[in-house]
Amino acid sequence: MLKYYIKTTEALKQLRSDARGVVSFEYVIVAACIVAAVAAAFGTGGSGAIYNSLSGAITAIAGKVTTAVSP
Numbered sequence: 001m002l003k004y005y006i007k008t009t010e011a012l013k014q015l016r017s018d019a020r021g022v023v024s025f026e027y028v029i030v031a032a033c034i035v036a037a038v039a040a041a042f043g044t045g046g047s048g049a050i051y052n053s054l055s056g057a058i059t060a061i062a063g064k065v066t067t068a069v070s071p
Helices: 002-017 022-042 047-071
Strands: none
Touching: 002 022
16 A cells, blocks of 8 residues: 555656646646537537537547547
C-alpha cells in the first residue's frame, strides 16, 4: 500500500511541475463545455445531419486526444 502511495505522490509532483500539457488540457475542458451546450440545445438522442456531423466531430476529437495523450 505504501508503494502505491509513493508512486501516486511522485506522479502528482511531476504533474504539478509539468506545464507542457496545460494548454491542451484547457482546450479539452473548453471542448467539453461546448459539447455540453450543444447537447443541451439539440438533445442527446437525435438523428439527422446535425447529430451525425457532431457525432463525427466528437469521435475525431476523442481520437486525436487519445493519440496525443498516449506515450
